Amino acid sequence: MDAASHLGVVVDLSPTHWYLSSTRTQHNARPLSLKSFLSHLLVFLNSHIACKDENTLAVFGVLPGRSIMLYSSTSESSGNPLDKADANTYRPFKVLDATVMRTIAEHVENLGPSDLEIPGELVGALTKSLCHINRITTTSSAHANGQTASIDPRILILSVSPDQSLSYIPIMNSIFSAQKLRVTIDVCKVYGSESVFLQQAAHLTGGSYLHIDRADALLQYLTMSFLPPPGIRQLLSVPTQDKIDFRAACFCHKRIVDIGFVCSVCLSIFCQPVPVCSTCRTKFPIKTLQRLNAARPAVTTPTAAATPYIRSPASLPSSNAIKVGAVNGSQAAARNGLR
Ligand SMILES: [Zn+2]
Ligand SMILES: [Zn+2]
Incomplete structure (x- = not known):
């Protein structure tokens, strides 16, 4: 685990599908609400930045019709200067948690009833994440002045929405960009049916696609499967796809x-x-x-x-x-x- 690792996280915040995920039905015996999902996610994100000092992180949110950057560890303004120091909290964790929760709250509060029908802008968030990776790899290699400054970039998509067949071509184009940038795309399907396009994204970039059975154990899935960088995963038995839908x-x-x-x-x-x-x-x-x-x-x-x-x-x-x-x-x- 010598190289620093960059993790881009794309979080699906579709209000309609989070409502379905939090509702107990015959087919959804273990409901997971957005609130408990975010508490699992923040622990996972904190673990990533705690693994190594040089590790970087960027979080993108998928909302109806648009995508937003929720947090970036590389941007200057990620911390709120008004935040008081807390003796019991490691400051980077506090800044991360507060920034992600504040940005989500700001954007979700602005959603109107008409937004519920609009599909989430997954491609936008994925593309922003790839552009961000492209920018930091270019800057880090310029700093390293010819030395191999590998930051081992990867993207984790946490999805609850079904495939949008309209976005097939943009998703395929994002996959090719990821392949060129040597970015691994991991997919964690938290709720809903299997995603054909995201299965292909994980398969074609050497990532893992995981459809979780028990949403209440989300943090365990995230830590066991998606916290280790791809280099380490060869030594672990990370769950792989036994069948991929190539349609x-x-x-x-x-x-x-x-x-x-x-x-x-x-x-x-x-x-x-x-x-x-x-x-x-x-x-x-x-x-x-x-x-x-x-x-x-x-x-x-x-x-x-x-x-x-x-x-x-x-x-x-x-x-x-x-x-x-x-x-x-x-x-x-x-x-x-x-x-
Ligand atoms: Zn046709
Ligand atoms: Zn033709």
Whole structure:
């Protein structure tokens, strides 16, 4: 654990889903309220800055329609000068706890009833976290003057909301940026159904995706799985994903598809055969379209989701044709590059 470690935390603060998480139902036997979640989270964040003096931390909040920075250990104004010193509290812990809670309270109080329908801006928070990492890695390498100043950056996403299929392409682009910056993305699904996109984010950046079974033991999951930096995790038995949902969202309707049709030129994904690719304007032969339409299954089976298969495109002309088969979305989008 020689290198200092930077942790970016993206906290999903969606009011609707936190309300659902705190309500005891048949399917939610161990409810977790936002208040108890935050008390678990603050202990975890304190542990991270206590692990090593040089460790840095940035916390971002996901709110309906926007994302905010809740705390950054590198910014000058992170401490309130009016805070009185407390003999019983380690000052960095106090500053962190007070800043996070104050910023959340300020922003949550301003939410109106109309905000409850708006989806959370997860991509915004993820992108801000990546930009922040980019800035501190550039500054730290400039300071080190050519020496290897590794800060071992990683991002932890604490999610309670379901996937927004509209954000498939921006999330994939964030994953590619994370790969370029060598940032590990960890995902802790605190409440709700599995997230296809976040599973792919963790898988493609070498992070862990954990859907917790017992929300009341959140702190234990966080400390055991996400406190050790990725280098140490190889020595520990950190829970890994046994299956990853590789489905992609189509570019036309932003729906998650089981079987997609991929443009052979730019690799855009469509849910049905199209005469002209909407991304690169390539025209496809009418015969190919007819054959593909004839070959489509009559009923789409949503259960075949987790097993991607590639049907051989050998029978199709090599260029200007559409490949058929369930697509591995990340590969296809990877070839598409950053948009
Ligand atoms: Zn579509
Ligand atoms: Zn195309």
